[in-house]
Amino acid sequence: MTEPGGGANWRTRVTSLSGKVPTKWLVTAVVALFLAGSAAFGGLNAVAADALPEVQAGSAYSGAQLRITVSRAVLIDGFPEQNITPDDGKRLFVVIATVENVWDRPVTTYDNIGAADNLRPVGVEGIQSDTPPDDVVVISDGTKAPRLQPRVPIELAYVWQVADTATVGPGDVRVDIYDKVYAAGGFVTFGARYEDPYLAAFATVPLKDVGAGANTDQSANTDQGANTGPAASPTPTAEPTS
Numbered sequence: 001m002t003e004p005g006g007g008a009n010w011r012t013r014v015t016s017l018s019g020k021v022p023t024k025w026l027v028t029a030v031v032a033l034f035l036a037g038s039a040a041f042g043g044l045n046a047v048a049a050d051a052l053p054e055v056q057a058g059s060a061y062s063g064a065q066l067r068i069t070v071s072r073a074v075l076i077d078g079f080p081e082q083n084i085t086p087d088d089g090k091r092l093f094v095v096i097a098t099v100e101n102v103w104d105r106p107v108t109t110y111d112n113i114g115a116a117d118n119l120r121p122v123g124v125e126g127i128q129s130d131t132p133p134d135d136v137v138v139i140s141d142g143t144k145a146p147r148l149q150p151r152v153p154i155e156l157a158y159v160w161q162v163a164d165t166a167t168v169g170p171g172d173v174r175v176d177i178y179d180k181v182y183a184a185g186g187f188v189t190f191g192a193r194y195e196d197p198y199l200a201a202f203a204t205v206p207l208k209d210v211g212a213g214a215n216t217d218q219s220a221n222t223d224q225g226a227n228t229g230p231a232a233s234p235t236p237t238a239e240p241t242s
Contacts, residue, residue: 052199052200052201052202053200053201053202054201054202054203054204055070055177055201055202055203056203057070057071057072057203057204057205057206058071059203060098061177061200061201061203062102063102063118063177063179063180063200064102064179064180064181064182064194065101065102065103065107065179065180065182065194066099066100066101066102066103066107066115066118066148067099067100067102067153068097068098068099068100068118068119068177069097069098069099070095070096070097070119070175070177070203070205071096071097071098071205072095072096072205072206072207072208073093073094073095073096073121073173073175073205073206073207073208074093074094074096074207074208074209074210075091075092075093075094075162075166075167075168075207075208075209075210076091076092076094076209076210076211076212076213077091077092077211077212077213078091078092078212079092079137079142079213081142082137082142082144084135084137084142084144084159086161086164087161089163089164090161090162090163090164091161091162091163091164091166092159092160092161092162093121093124093127093159093160093161093162093166094157094158094159094160095119095121095133095157095158095175095205096139096155096156096157096158097119097155097156097158097175098153098154098155098156099115099118099148099153099154099155099156100148100151100152100153100154101148101149101150101151101152102150102151103150103194104150105150105192106147106148106149106150107147107148107194108145108147108148109136109145109146109147109148109156110145111132111133112132113193115136115148115156116132116133116136116158117132117178117180117197118177118178118179118180118197119133119158119175119176119177119178120175120176120178121160121173121174121175121176122173122174122175122176122202123173123174124160124162124166124173125162125163125166126160126161126162126163126166127160127162129176129199131160133158133159133160134159134160134161135157135159136156136157136158136159137156137157137159138154138155138156138157139155139156139157140155167209168207168208168209171206171207172204172205172206172207173204173205173207174202174203174204175202175203175204175205176199176201176202177199177200177201177202177203178197178198178199178200179197179198179200180194180195180196180197180198181194181195181196181198182194183195183196
């Protein structure tokens, strides 16, 4: 027979007490324990940084809506033949990526609702995690803000304006890759969609300052007396992706 105040009585009193404690108090206690434990191992930032996967340049990150392969980045004066010219005192910082829509319906490339949300360079003056690109452009033909059709990979240039004093040497730049969460409810006019971008991975890709464009030197060396036609576009030459 269990004595008063013994093990069975103690467990009964604890169970009864826990039923009277508000749920939010219990949640707070669990969170406090988690934070205390994480602090012993360097805090939340260290844990998050270690958990974030790195994708090699030219390799794909497969998200819920998009498969994204970041290949490289360039700093360039402008793309005049595509009517993409920066404001006075600005240049263009461009991230080049192949993007495939893996959803079953077209996806825009606008910010807040489309693929413009999915890439952000890191450590570039004037570009923050909440700074959308000024343009998203098809590399092959200069089309702005294309709609991405299902299962059709397309090479895109994500374009930001930066100060013309920005300089880069041969090296690398980190590009953060964002994924989104599927949502089917909510506003009737919205219907099924992907929203709430979150940092899912990052890639470190080659970065180069190409000046006025890759074809500038070739155009400058052309015989001025020859009828050579219009100068070639300075659009960066696409590199193969794996």
